[in-house]
Amino acid sequence: MRTFLGLFMMMIVSGDNEVPINGFLKDSVLLPCNCSGRNLSRVVKWQMEGLNGLSRVLELDVGNTSDSFDRYKGRAKIFVANCSLLLTNITAEDQGKYTCRFYVQELYMYSVRKLNISAAKYNVCQQPARNLDGDVRVMVFQCDATGRYREAEIQWYLDGELLSNSSKTNITHTSPVGTPTGHYKFKTTLFTQFEWTAEPICGMKVKGIPSHIEYVCEEGTGYFTSQQQKCSMRYFKIIPIVLVLGLSLVLWCRWN
Ligand SMILES: *[C@@H]1O[C@H](CO)[C@@H](O)[C@H](O)[C@H]1NC(C)=O
Ligand SMILES: *[C@@H]1O[C@H](CO)[C@@H](O)[C@H](O)[C@H]1NC(C)=O
Ligand SMILES: *[C@@H]1O[C@H](CO)[C@@H](O)[C@H](O)[C@H]1NC(C)=O
Ligand SMILES: *[C@@H]1O[C@H](CO)[C@@H](O)[C@H](O)[C@H]1NC(C)=O
Ligand SMILES: *[C@@H]1O[C@H](CO)[C@@H](O)[C@H](O)[C@H]1NC(C)=O
Ligand SMILES: *[C@@H]1O[C@H](CO)[C@@H](O)[C@H](O)[C@H]1NC(C)=O
DSSP: OHHHHHHHOOEEOOSTTSOOEEEETTSOEEEOOOOTTOOBOSOEEEEEEETTEEEEEEEEOTTSOEEEOGGGTTTEEEOTTTOOEEEOSOOGGGOEEEEEEEEETTEEEEEEEEEEEEEEEEEEEEOOOEEETTEEEEEEEEEEEEESOOSEEEEEEETTEEOOOBTTEEEEEEEEEEOTTSOEEEEEEEEEOSOOSSOOEEEEEESSSOEEEEEOOOTTSOOOOHHHHHHHHHHHHHHHHHHHHHHHHHHHHHHO
8 A cells, every 4th residue: 555655655855956046144045835726735845955954944734834943933835826935034044945845635746955054145335435524635435335234344445445444544443233134234435535436335344154235225315326436436536637648749740
């Protein structure tokens, strides 16, 4: 009887060879599964295989009540309609292989998703350079960053080199401020009397892990993105070249 049943039990695999899903520390991530439109006959199980072996994540009973386990308590949520799993406040330990298992009658089905926790993500908004009010010798650069991971510092780089205070440069930063949405806001201002040819760029230094930075500014704030700034800076550099070329042309015409 058992072997007979075994013959009729099928496994349907999906996602095993797919590229990993990227998750960012403290952020949330959706791990897809698809049990929609099926007549589930048993408990739906989400399990994960990570550095510390196999662990239970969440189970959904046919009565649509769900339970999450151990370190997933309060962080795992299942969508009853499609069995997809939403993980919130993710940690480095969450990296691993996630399996969604369910039965449709005696048909056993599972799908595997790899979750890669790569870095802490920050949105960085750098304002265009301006002169200090009342002192044109001083240039002011300002930058704001938002991310879910607090253990980081906002910093300035010039041609890839970290900038620090000096007799002509003053860098101030506020300590990270928490928001009700679980984000932290970082802010820094750079005052300098140097006339740099390149623009200083602000970035995030995260302790122990890499960071993933997106240069964006919230709509309506009127800030430029760093990319736009680089473009306008390039035009400023072109103007003297055009002037020199034009002048040379005029002189050359007169000469002849
Ligand atoms: C599952 O359902 C949720 C909520 O309706 C939706 O946000 C999500 O995109 C769905 N996922 C898949 C893989 O269908
Ligand atoms: C989910 O599975 C159902 C039933 O097999 C199928 O009709 C539907 O297209 C699938 N949805 C997705 C998003 O793959
Ligand atoms: C995220 O998890 C940490 C512990 O790992 C906890 O201190 C913090 O309160 C959690 N944040 C949210 C928004 O649940
Ligand atoms: C995880 O993401 C990081 C950064 O995006 C990447 O360097 C690494 O190769 C990824 N790991 C896997 C297993 O894909
Ligand atoms: C740096 O700037 C801050 C804020 O404008 C100011 O309070 C501080 O005195 C300045 N420090 C130096 C060394 O100029
Ligand atoms: C630079 O000096 C100011 C005080 O003038 C201080 O608040 C700030 O933390 C220093 N910045 C760095 C990057 O050390």
